[in-house]
Amino acid sequence: MTTRRLVLTRTAAVVGAASTGLLLPQIARAQGNKVRVGLMLPYTGTFAQLGVAIENGVRMAIEQQGGKLGGRDIEWFKVDDEAEPSKGIENATKLVQRDKVDVLIGTVHSGVQMGIQKVVRDSGTLCLIPNAGVHAATRALCAPNVFRTSFTNSQPTLALGQAMMAKGHKKAVWITWKYAAGDEAFEGFRDSYTKAGGTIVKELGLPFPQVEFQALLTEIASLKPDAVACFFAGGGAAKFIKDYAAAGLKGKIPLYGSGFLTEGVLDAAGPAADGIITTMHYGDSLNTPRDNKFRLDYAKMFRLQPDVYAVQGYDTGLLLVQGANAVKGDLSNKAIYKAMENATIDSPRGKWTMSKSHNPVQDIYLRVVENKENKVLGVAAKALADSGAGCKMG
Ligand code: PHB
Numbered sequence: 223m224t225t226r227r228l229v230l231t232r233t234a235a236v237v238g239a240a241s242t243g244l245l246l247p248q249i250a251r252a253q254g255n256k257v258r259v260g261l262m263l264p265y266t267g268t269f270a271q272l273g274v275a276i277e278n279g280v281r282m283a284i285e286q287q288g289g290k291l292g293g294r295d296i297e298w299f300k301v302d303d304e305a306e307p308s309k310g311i312e313n314a315t316k317l318v319q320r321d322k323v324d325v326l327i328g329t330v331h332s333g334v335q336m337g338i339q340k341v342v343r344d345s346g347t348l349c350l351i352p353n354a355g356v357h358a359a360t361r362a363l364c365a366p367n368v369f370r371t372s373f374t375n376s377q378p379t380l381a382l383g384q385a386m387m388a389k390g391h392k393k394a395v396w397i398t399w400k401y402a403a404g405d406e407a408f409e410g411f412r413d414s415y416t417k418a419g420g421t422i423v424k425e426l427g428l429p430f431p432q433v434e435f436q437a438l439l440t441e442i443a444s445l446k447p448d449a450v451a452c453f454f455a456g457g458g459a460a461k462f463i464k465d466y467a468a469a470g471l472k473g474k475i476p477l478y479g480s481g482f483l484t485e486g487v488l489d490a491a492g493p494a495a496d497g498i499i500t501t502m503h504y505g506d507s508l509n510t511p512r513d514n515k516f517r518l519d520y521a522k523m524f525r526l527q528p529d530v531y532a533v534q535g536y537d538t539g540l541l542l543v544q545g546a547n548a549v550k551g552d553l554s555n556k557a558i559y560k561a562m563e564n565a566t567i568d569s570p571r572g573k574w575t576m577s578k579s580h581n582p583v584q585d586i587y588l589r590v591v592e593n594k595e596n597k598v599l600g601v602a603a604k605a606l607a608d609s610g611a612g613c614k615m616g
Pocket of ligand 1: 330331332333353354355356375403454455456482
């Protein structure tokens with residue numbers, strides 16, 4: 223009763239004072255004190271582990287920088303997007319309109335990203351993309367308020383074709399989930415492989431997130447290419463690797479991929495993954511002081527080994543802290559765009575910068591799976607930038 227009376231009295235006092243205009247700035251500050259950070263990620267389905275790794279990375283980076291954004295505490299808002307494109311707009315709208323987030327961090331799946339892109343272009347909400355590589359986000363539909371800390375879908379595979387030809391694989395089959403990420407990863411593979419003199423004998427595909435690979439693997443066996451290249455990720459990638467071996471193809475037809483194939487799945491895939499060669503903007507044995515510290519910190523904090531998704535989340539956190547510090551925590555201040563454009567990210571993957579279209583300019587490594595590790599063989603492409611074709615910052 224006492225408490226209630228106190229509240230009522232205070233409210234009356236506030237209303238009285240507010241009507242004179244005296245307390246308004248104070249109230250506004252009290253209400254808007256925390257920076258509202260939205261996470262829109264898949265926490266269920268074939269990409270669930272990717273969402274968790276990204277969130278872990280974001281939180282660890284911010285925690286290590288003092289746990290605040292430009293001096294302000296953080297309030298988190300989370301939405302499970304289920305990697306479901308048909309709910310992309312609805313889910314992004316929840317964070318932007320209902321939760322009124324100051325920044326939306328999301329997501330993993332390229333199709334869902336298209337929904338986010340529409341919502342944040344319309345609302346002007348700051349958006350950091352911690353994975354989804356859909357070209358349009360930093361090409362034709364680029365925007366001043368959208369920054370990607372990961373890759374474009376064709377970036378890793380632009381380094382793959384040459385590496386395969388160098389091994390003497392002149393004829394290849396391509397296989398993927400048929401949606402933007404797989405189709406655009408194919409563009410990078412096709413361009414690099416045919417330029418290096420290779421021939422793509424067949425393109426195979428199945429709808430996302432299906433994992434009934436058997437008929438396609440039988441077809442690969444009968445086509446007898448020199449090698450297979452692919453895009454799969456998450457739970458589906460682990461199953462593809464195991465099914466490839468179970469179909470008797472491992473050791474007969476070398477398997478290559480955009481490096482997501484072997485990220486975060488090596489425990490699940492086991493020995494079936496040994497020998498798979500991929501290209502990616504990260505690897506497990508970079509053995510730089512920066513990466514070693516990151517890997518140790520991550521393992522201590524989460525009792526898990528980090529992967530490329532954890533790194534992308536971490537870099538998202540680093541970028542957000544840098545941007546927020548430049549505008550003293552006022553994320554609505556457009557000066558944050560310049561700060562983020564000019565940022566150099568001291569990433570576990572190696573230092574990288576933002577391209578004009580807001581996508582990382584980064585090294586792509588050649589890796590091979592050995593004993594549950596993506597062992598780095600060398601740099602397959604140095605400081606690779608996406609073309610950013612069609613991007614006009616409005
Ligand atoms: C995507 O849909 O853009 C995507 C998903 C998972 C990955 C990479 C790209 O590992």
